[in-house]
Amino acid sequence: MRLAELSERSGVPIATIKYYLREGLLAPGRQINARTAEYDEEHLRRLRLVRAMIQVGRLPVATVREVLGHVDDDSLGRALRLGAAVWALPQVPEPDEDDEYVRAAHQEAAALLDRLGWENAKRLSTISPAYRSLVVAVAAFRRLGYGFGAELLVPYAELMYRTAVLDLDNMETQPSEEERIEWAILGAIINEPILQSLHRLAQEEETTRRYGFE
Structure with a gap:
């Protein structure tokens, strides 16, 4: 053309x-x-x-x-x-490793990976932006006085693992290697907002189911 x-x-x-x-x-x-x-x-x-x-x-x-x-x-x-x-996509800034909340969040994140048995994620934790984002988020919760430790995170992580399996299953339906990689990039850009929206819709559904509209 x-x-x-x-x-x-x-x-x-x-x-x-x-x-x-x-x-x-x-x-x-x-x-x-x-x-x-x-x-x-x-x-x-x-x-x-x-x-x-x-x-x-x-x-x-x-x-x-x-x-x-x-x-x-x-x-x-x-x-x-x-x-x-x-x-290579935009990520959260590096956390302040001297911050006591960040140090505690690292311990929680490591404990979480141990409980899940995610050995590959542990090996990548020193370079993974996703691990860094988790540490930053957990540290923010702790700084505000709320606990969000490994015990609470395990069921969420297990749900996300099932989502990751679906992501890769869908990616592997693409006909070429280049299209599979491109699919993953689009997933990181577009699919995450979709998942966030579905999460919030599910919260709305369950909240009104439990407590009604008033």
Whole structure:
């Protein structure tokens, strides 16, 4: 397809596509002559991914370029490509390791992983943004005087594990390795708000079931 058709099918203006091409977010098309290039379905798929990261995820171009670099690095195994791409997305700041609440949260998080038997998560805990986010959140609860330790977190973690299994099952239905990695990136950007919304809807349902509307 020519640039005009790529724009029409993707809903992305031609000027924006040219910008993505200049920034290296989209691979060049196959050159037909000095002024015309041809694009294919892979360009269309990648363009939609870039658009989702920038428009929905609000990611800066530099971050999108970094994420795509991991997506396209076929020298890595699937687990590393997934991890590197998702970890390149914006994360919470590093916690203050001198903070007593952070130290206590680390102990709670480690105890949680022990109780769950998540040995791989333990091995990745020193570099995992997800582990860091958990520590920051648990520390915030403790700082406010509320306990949210391993005992309370276990059933939540078990539910999330079932969700992760569904995520990967759905990812593996994608026809190519690149599309599986892209699916995971879209999941991190779009699926998490969906899960958060479903969680809140479930809370509304259960709250009104228990206490009524008054």
